[in-house]
Amino acid sequence: MPAKRLVMILGFQRSGTTAMFETLASSPGVSPRHEEADDDIYDDYFLRPEPQIRPLLAALPGTVLLKPVRESRRRSPLEVATEYSDYDLSIIWLYRDPVNVFQSWLEKGWVKSMPQEFASHWMTRNEGCLDSRGALGDTLVMVRYEDLVAHPACVEDLAGRLGLAVQSTLRADRNVGRTCLPADVQEKIDAVTRATLATLDYARSIRPPA
Numbered sequence: 001m002p003a004k005r006l007v008m009i010l011g012f013q014r015s016g017t018t019a020m021f022e023t024l025a026s027s028p029g030v031s032p033r034h035e036e037a038d039d040d041i042y043d044d045y046f047l048r049p050e051p052q053i054r055p056l057l058a059a060l061p062g063t064v065l066l067k068p069v070r071e072s073r074r075r076s077p078l079e080v081a082t083e084y085s086d087y088d089l090s091i092i093w094l095y096r097d098p099v100n101v102f103q104s105w106l107e108k109g110w111v112k113s114m115p116q117e118f119a120s121h122w123m124t125r126n127e128g129c130l131d132s133r134g135a136l137g138d139t140l141v142m143v144r145y146e147d148l149v150a151h152p153a154c155v156e157d158l159a160g161r162l163g164l165a166v167q168s169t170l171r172a173d174r175n176v177g178r179t180c181l182p183a184d185v186q187e188k189i190d191a192v193t194r195a196t197l198a199t200l201d202y203a204r205s206i207r208p209p210a
Contacts (some may be wrong), residue, residue, distance in 0.1 A: 009094060013069055015095055027164035027183040103181055108204055150208065153208075
């Protein structure tokens with residue numbers, strides 16, 4: 001019997017993961033289960049242990065789409081993949097310009113620290129993805145949010161790799177952080193995240209058309 005097809009969207013909150021989830025959820029044959037505070041799959045927005053949710057995942061028709069974005073706060077994509085090694089798994093790691101992510105966190109009222117601390121948190125979680133890429137191979141699909149919103153061909157490429165048929169519903173990135181944040185705040189974030197962002201860009205799985 002073929003392994004159950006499972007697609008997970010991981011990354012850092014406010015990096016376009018909800019918009020990506022909604023786009024992929026529109027594909028025929030997909031059973032989407034968005035992150036929740038408490039339901040049969042999620043507990044405090046984290047995945048419940050795989051043995052506990054296995055019967056539910058098996059009963060859902062077609063490809064199961066999950067968005068356990070907070071998982072990267074406590075473990076790497078490799079650790080997630082290890083727990084779900086019995087599945088036909090794809091992990092999408094979605095990342096976005098950290099300055100714009102910081103602005104989005106400000107708008108949500110989530111920022112409780114200085115920009116450098118936020119940037120360090122962003123860097124640590126994205127470095128966990130980079131550390132996993134060698135072991136995961138094609139299971140891990142690294143995508144930059146700005147690529148997807150600017151180039152519908154990137155969405156088509158992503159969907160093709162996942163075996164899905166979708167049309168992009170993503171809206172243009174407002175780029176508010178780069179537009180509105182003071183230059184010194186942007187530089188504090190960039191100083192911490194610049195090297196990690198450059199490595200993500202170099203290693204990403206999907207690129208804009210030449």
